[in-house]
Amino acid sequence: MARLPSGKRLPGKLFVVEGIDGSGKSTQLDLLRKWLIGEGYCVAFSEWNSSPIVRATTRRGKKKQLLSPTTFSLIHAADFADRMDRQMLPALKAGGIVLADRYMYTAFARDVARGVHPEWVRGNYAFAVQPTVALYFRVPLDESVNRIMSGRPKLKYYEAGMDLGLHADPFESFKLFQKRIVQEYEKMVDEFGLTAIDATLPLTEQQELVRKLVASHLKGALKAERSAWREVLAEEQLYGRYIRDIGTEGGRA
Amino acid sequence: MTKVEFYGYGLPDIKKKELPGKLVALEGTDGVGRSTQVALLREWLESRGYAVASSGLKRSSLAGKGISLAQEGHYLGDTTSCLFYATDLADRLEREVIPALRAGFVVLTDRYIFSLRARALVRGLDPKWVDNALGFALVPDRIFYLRADLNHLVPRVLNSRGFNYWESGMDFLQKRDYYESYCDYQRQIIDQFDHMASHYNFHLVDATRTVHQVFADLKKGIHKLVKGMKPISPPITKK
Numbered sequence: 001m002a003r004l005p006s007g008k009r010l011p012g013k014l015f016v017v018e019g020i021d022g023s024g025k026s027t028q029l030d031l032l033r034k035w036l037i038g039e040g041y042c043v044a045f046s047e048w049n050s051s052p053i054v055r056a057t058t059r060r061g062k063k064k065q066l067l068s069p070t071t072f073s074l075i076h077a078a079d080f081a082d083r084m085d086r087q088m089l090p091a092l093k094a095g096g097i098v099l100a101d102r103y104m105y106t107a108f109a110r111d112v113a114r115g116v117h118p119e120w121v122r123g124n125y126a127f128a129v130q131p132t133v134a135l136y137f138r139v140p141l142d143e144s145v146n147r148i149m150s151g152r153p154k155l156k157y158y159e160a161g162m163d164l165g166l167h168a169d170p171f172e173s174f175k176l177f178q179k180r181i182v183q184e185y186e187k188m189v190d191e192f193g194l195t196a197i198d199a200t201l202p203l204t205e206q207q208e209l210v211r212k213l214v215a216s217h218l219k220g221a222l223k224a225e226r227s228a229w230r231e232v233l234a235e236e237q238l239y240g241r242y243i244r245d246i247g248t249e250g251g252r253a
Numbered sequence: 254m255t256k257v258e259f260y261g262y263g264l265p266d267i268k269k270k271e272l273p274g275k276l277v278a279l280e281g282t283d284g285v286g287r288s289t290q291v292a293l294l295r296e297w298l299e300s301r302g303y304a305v306a307s308s309g310l311k312r313s314s315l316a317g318k319g320i321s322l323a324q325e326g327h328y329l330g331d332t333t334s335c336l337f338y339a340t341d342l343a344d345r346l347e348r349e350v351i352p353a354l355r356a357g358f359v360v361l362t363d364r365y366i367f368s369l370r371a372r373a374l375v376r377g378l379d380p381k382w383v384d385n386a387l388g389f390a391l392v393p394d395r396i397f398y399l400r401a402d403l404n405h406l407v408p409r410v411l412n413s414r415g416f417n418y419w420e421s422g423m424d425f426l427q428k429r430d431y432y433e434s435y436c437d438y439q440r441q442i443i444d445q446f447d448h449m450a451s452h453y454n455f456h457l458v459d460a461t462r463t464v465h466q467v468f469a470d471l472k473k474g475i476h477k478l479v480k481g482m483k484p485i486s487p488p489i490t491k492k
Binding site for chain 2: 051053054056057060061064066067068069070071074075077078081082084085086115116117119120123124126127
């Protein structure tokens with residue numbers, strides 16, 4: 001059950017995935033999303049650091065290296081607040097399913113690893129909805145670092161934690177930074193009741209687990225008739241040549 | 254010396270206990286004449302040999318432009334807005350105000366956390382949440398509260414920029430009429446400032462008087478504050 005900070009239950013369901021870079025959480029969430037859409041549910045999706053009105057500022061701060069631990073934390077909270085208002089809350093009030101790729105726990109892990117006070121950042125996110133289920137993809141550091149480095153040879157300044165001055169080499173800095181983040185995540189497993197998933201398991205096994213964990217909470221979630229035009233196509237013997245252009249597929253909510 | 258003291262958890266990287274400069278905040282509603290006074294005070298202090306820096310809302314290189322852009326679209330939620338302004342202030346504190354204080358400047362700030370706090374509380378945000386979020390802010394050496402009632406504010410606003418969407422509380426007051434909305438909104442903001450006055454040790458300045466009279470009061474107050482400081486260069490005196 002997703003709940004407002006006041007404890008009030010929301011009709012919708014909020015499922016979030018957390019974990020360090022390279023833990024495979026986004027892949028799992030994407031698979032979950034496709035499955036839920038296939039089952040006929042109304043699914044909204046919200047990604048960390050993607051608010052249309054805040055993101056440009058964050059990008060500017062990263063590009064020009066203007067961000068301190070405090071402003072890094074505040075601007076991400078602003079981004080989150082905007083998405084909460086505009087994407088997540090409306091969908092949850094309507095009874096839909098919201099999938100969040102990273103949630104406030106990302107801020108608690110990263111910002112605290114950067115040196116801001118843990119209570120301060122937790123307080124700043126006090127307006128956040130309590131998720132129905134929060135999945136934490138646990139992966140050994142070496143494995144996640146390997147996954148990241150094989151796909152993307154160059155690390156960005158803040159991504160590598162270069163602002164912390166941990167190491168002059170971005171790659172070494174990244175590893176030290178990720179290690180701190182993992183420590184913060186591990187503390188939160190008990191603090192917030194995160195559900196840990198072994199992210200070294202084969203993809204399909206993880207997805208099975210994810211679906212099982214989610215399935216027990218789906219009762220009452222809003223369903224929508226999808227692709228209702230398919231019947232018309234069949235009946236009228238049309239191809240749907242132009243329907244593909246309007247983007248009804250993919251369950252954009 | 255500015256004693257390094259914060260309203261809440263503070264800024265993580267500030268280890269110094271004292272800073273040689275002075276932080277002076279001018280607070281008050283829209284149209285009360287803050288910016289004019291900051292400009293006058295700056296020149297006055299500089300003419301006496303003090304190094305002066307000034308700052309104000311939305312002037313950070315990080316977030317200033319972003320806030321203005323977001324406001325144009327007239328969609329900025331209350332929590333988002335508060336955090337966006339907090340980002341702007343934190344950026345200015347860390348990269349302008351504190352370095353200037355460290356270098357012995359007098360820093361004049363046109364509005365501080367109290368404006369943000371008043372706006373947030375009027376819009377119904379939880380005071381505890383707001384205070385936590387703004388807890389990174391340095392406690393100024395002096396806060397001047399320029400107070401004027403609505404009757405004095407309206408003609409000034411009409412004479413300058415006219416009524417603005419956000420300064421009239423059009424985003425949440427649900428009135429179609431700018432004038433009524435402005436009055437209602439500013440009344441609520443003044444109320445919030447009045448409530449904060451004693452808790453935050455505001456120095457009340459009656460801003461219903463002429464610019465000259467207000468300036469004289471501010472000069473007197475600031476003079477006391479900077480008396481012990483050494484001007485950075487000897488004042489230029491022309492005979």
